[in-house]
Amino acid sequence: MKSSLIKSTVIFLGLFFLYFPILVLIFYSFNENKRVMVWKGFSLKWYNELFNNEQIIEAFIISIxxxxxxxxxxxxxxxxxxxSLVRIRKIPFKSFYIFLSSTPLVLPELILGLSMLLFFISLNNIIGFPSSRGQLTIFISHVTFCIAFVAIIIQARLTDFNKNIEEAAMDLGYNYTKVLYKITLPIILPSIIAGWLLAFTISLDDLVVASFTTGPGANTLPIVVFSKVRLxxxxxVNALSAILMFALIIIGLFYFYCNKKFKH
Amino acid sequence: MKNKLFEKYFVFSPYFWLVLFFFIPLAIIFKISISVSEWGMPPYQDIFLFDNGFKINTTFENYVYIFSDYYYIGSFVNSLILALISTFFCLLIGFPLAFYIATSNIRLRNILLVLVVIPFWSSFLLRVYAWKIILQNNGILNVILLNLGIISEPLQLLYNQYAVIMGIVYTYLPLMILPLYGYLNKFDLNLIEASKDLGLNRIKTFFKVILPLSLPGIVAGSLLVFIPVVGEFIIPEMLGGSDRLYYGKILWEEFFVNRNWPGASALAFSGIIILVLPIVIFQILYSRWSQKNEI
Incomplete structure (x- = not known):
């Protein structure tokens, strides 16, 4: 009895710690006062301002x-x-392949951002492309560090996967490519969707790498938000937070739904 | 024959992308870090000179410059200490949570797990911003403390290293809980009962049974928190003050403010060597160790 009390308390305090700041943010987004911290009354004023703020709307569209x-x-x-990592035996320089596909997971974003920026500058000096940095360079950088997250989800899924189904299909006369497109990919589809959602959220949320690789006309949402709340x-931003938190939490729930599906 | 073509396509498309857009950029950082800096655009000299015959023009001065100046070393040490403290607190909060979630019944377990991870899906920047609101001088925490009569005037909670630690522990906690839960979940609860039956008390059971079995999870979670925190830039920038400088900030300023590209590259490359290399080595050693111990 005593230990279950401790257990409930720990879980309750943990969840309180995780959710309290988010609730505070949402609560203050309804404050009428321009001075964020002084409560004046309930109002949807800042939501209205938000939807009329062209800079934020534009940044939001670019980010999406x-x-x-x-x-x-x-x-x-x-x-x-x-x-490749699970099913294909012969990968040239396999440990290098693993290094390339897993290091972006642990490399600090700042170092990744700096390396991408210097790369684009050097490339521009050599072949004259990309002549200026912007949405394209952010896109390339985001693909590079999102790959690792998708790869890890797919790798985990394929490791659990029952190979017999693939072999049965082969025995029934399907060739390699057909097995992949008709059997393997459809079965791991929930994980593929989960990977896409994770990559989407990571890209949408990234500030550091985007700050390095951005250029004229490519202010993403986190860049604009950061410039507003840095000082x-x-x-x-409070109003934006409430909306964004809500949207992202729904994406997160959907991710769980997709990623859980195969486990039971 | 056809299979081979198809396999090649699968292996080499991402291979090509990652070599071009990940490995070469890292190589460029190294290249610039050993270049001679100069005024101009770009602010460094080429490492290969062809004007008067072929000459290699490299220097280790940038590394010497960084490692001989306390400004840089001190900031890096500050970041390491910050990461160590934050990882410790993440573990301190994350372990009991992960443990109790893993020992709940299945239905509750899944709900709790989703609840713990969902905040991680909401925007990182905005979660840090939330702490800025909470820790303001007239923020909610000060108001509560004032009303309870614990303090008589508002505390300066923001813009110091404690606020930074708070922000980091909050945002990185799910990264600690997930791998911990992953290992604790596999764990046979009967072992705890068995250990109690054999006469070990709670403390001994924890140190002799639970802790060793969850060690891989502790290691994985700690690494997931520790490494990104060393390079963390946003949280110290938003919640920290001028009392402490960190590696991320120094790197940023060296590049954007001082326009010292070779210096910034040397800082970044040292970061890779100091942070990423030990992990690769550690993983190899650890997998050998765990293989040996399982047999």
């Missing part, structure tokens, strides 16, 4: 565009890596 595109590319390449508080 980059996130959707880079998640798609990262998913295609990540699935290829996951598949102070912003009631518009």
């Amino acid at each position: 565009k980059i996130a959707a595109l880079s998640a798609t590319f990262a998913t295609i390449l990540g699935v290829m890596i996951g598949y 102070g508080l912003s009631p518009e």
Whole structure:
């Protein structure tokens, strides 16, 4: 009895710690006062301001565009890596392959961002491309570090996967490619969707790498938000937070649904 | 024949992308870190000179410069200490949570796990911003403390290293809990009962049974927290003050403010060598150790 009390208390305090800041943020987004911390009354004023703020809306559209595109590319390449690592025996310089596909997971974003920026500058000096940095360079950088996250999900899924189904299909006359497209990929589809969602969120949320590789006309949402809250508080950002938190949490739930599906 | 072509396509498409956009950029960092710096654009000399015959023009001065100046070393040490403390607190909070979640019944377990990880899906930047609101001088924490009569005037909670630790522990906690849960979940609860039956008390059971069995999870979670925190830039920038400088900030300023590209590259490359290399070595050693111990 005593130990179950401790258990409930620990879990309750843990969840409180995790959710309290988010609730505070949402609560203050309804504050009418321009001074964020002084409560004046309930109001949807800042939501209204938010939807009329062209800078934020534009940044939001750019971010969604980059996130959707880079998640798609990262998913295609990540699935290829996951598949290669589990199913294909002969990979030249395999440990180098593993190094390339797993290091972006642990490398500090700052170092990754700096390396991408210096790479684009050097490339521009040599072949004159990309002549200026912007959405394209952010997209390339985001694909590069999202690949690893997708690869790890797919690799885990394929490791659990019952190979007999693939072999049975082969015995029934399917060739290699057909097995992949008709059997393997459809079965791991939930994991592929989960990988895409994770890559999408990571790209949407990235500030550091985007700050390094951005250029004129490519202010993503985190860059704009950071410039607003770096030195102070912003009631518009509070309203944005509430909306974004809600949207991202729904994406997160959907991710769990996709990633859990195969486990039971 | 056809299979081979197809396999090649699968292996080499991502291979090509990662070599081009990940490995070569890392190589460029190394290249610039051993270049001679100069005024101009780009602010460094080429490492290969062809004007008067072929000459290799490299220097280790940038590394000497960094490693002989306390400003850089001190910041890196600050970051290591920060990462160590944050990892410790993540473990301190994360372990009991992961343990109790893993020992709940299956239905509750899944709900709790989702609940723990969901905040991780919401925006990182905004979660840090939330702490800025909470820790303000007239923020909610100060208001509560004032009303309870614990303090008589608002505390300066923001813009110091404690606020930074708070922000880091909050944002990185799920990264600690997930791998811990992964290992604790596999763990046979009967072992705890068995250990109690054999006369070990709670403390001994924890240190002799639970802790050794969850060690891989502790290691994995700690690495997932420790390494990114050393390079963390946003949290010290938003919640920290001028009391302490960290590696991320120094690197950023060296590049964007001082425009010392070779210096910034040397800092970044040293970071890779100091942080990433030990992990690769550690993983090899650890997998050998665990293989040996399982047999």
